[in-house]
Amino acid sequence: MCLIALVLSTAAVAAVDPLPFKDRAEELRFQNLTKQLRCLVCQNESLNDSSAPLAADLRRDVFEQMRTGKSDDDIKAWLTARYSDFVLYDPPLRGATWLLWFGPLLVLAAGAAAVALTVRRRADKARGSTPAARPASDLEDDW
Amino acid sequence: MNARLLPLAGFALLLALLGFGVWWSQYKNPQEVPSPLIGKPAPAFSLPVLGDPQRLVTDKDLAGQPYLLNVFASWCFACRDEHPILKGLGPSLGVKVVGLNYKDEPADAQRWLAQFGDPYDLVIADLPGRVAIDFGVTGAPETFLVDAQGIIRYKYISPITPEIIAKELRPRIAAMKGAAR
Numbered sequence: 001m002c003l004i005a006l007v008l009s010t011a012a013v014a015a016v017d018p019l020p021f022k023d024r025a026e027e028l029r030f031q032n033l034t035k036q037l038r039c040l041v042c043q044n045e046s047l048n049d050s051s052a053p054l055a056a057d058l059r060r061d062v063f064e065q066m067r068t069g070k071s072d073d074d075i076k077a078w079l080t081a082r083y084s085d086f087v088l089y090d091p092p093l094r095g096a097t098w099l100l101w102f103g104p105l106l107v108l109a110a111g112a113a114a115v116a117l118t119v120r121r122r123a124d125k126a127r128g129s130t131p132a133a134r135p136a137s138d139l140e141d142d143w
Numbered sequence: 144m145n146a147r148l149l150p151l152a153g154f155a156l157l158l159a160l161l162g163f164g165v166w167w168s169q170y171k172n173p174q175e176v177p178s179p180l181i182g183k184p185a186p187a188f189s190l191p192v193l194g195d196p197q198r199l200v201t202d203k204d205l206a207g208q209p210y211l212l213n214v215f216a217s218w219c220f221a222c223r224d225e226h227p228i229l230k231g232l233g234p235s236l237g238v239k240v241v242g243l244n245y246k247d248e249p250a251d252a253q254r255w256l257a258q259f260g261d262p263y264d265l266v267i268a269d270l271p272g273r274v275a276i277d278f279g280v281t282g283a284p285e286t287f288l289v290d291a292q293g294i295i296r297y298k299y300i301s302p303i304t305p306e307i308i309a310k311e312l313r314p315r316i317a318a319m320k321g322a323a324r
Binding site: 082 | 177180272276277282
């Protein structure tokens, strides 16, 4: 009796993870999709890597939905409806994520503007005065 | 302005940003998964009652009055910390407290409740964890407040505290009761 229960329970576990892929293409699609999804428990791991029980459940769900013919986008929408954009490693571009996507570019542009301004100011100063006429105590630009 | 002070000003700005981050972290945990389900209908479900697998409870059975849904499990350490607070709630909260036993062996859950006491009006069991995923549960304990129309009004991740009950739950429950009257 105990043995039967044990065999049944291991069969049930095996049915969850590893998953019975029908071919290599399906497995690759599954790997590719779950690598783009974040585990909600171990948040620095993808759904593909994580050994958290919730990640195993979500892998099971993703696999089942692939089998029912849902597209990757459908599956991502299903997940974000429950766990918000948090579950995606690649956040979608929209109003609330605008700063996240373009913030670094803005900082870069600000830096470029600062450099251009400094260079132009120094060039103007150099044109306006010969090296000899330049005041010796021009500490402003030493750094 | 003396241009020499510019790097210092830049450093001060970064320092201020760091200070803001540290200060902000006491109000907002960046690891907390925000729930897109607040303000939306609770997912449909049909789950067996813990200890009575023949009896199924659906979301329709719970509709009509607000309820608190508390996700717990016997394997969950933090649930043990939370447990006395739930037990202390009693009828003073004014809503049904439903336990969602999450990915737990029924025998373990029953033993846990027998050992520490049962603070729930009803306990439903989600062994495969599918309904929990529909609720956007990331772990235990988590607590949802659902109104009489079946809309999720509030969610709290991690053990509930007396402060959360006083500041977040009671005012919302009072508002629901007021609206119903």
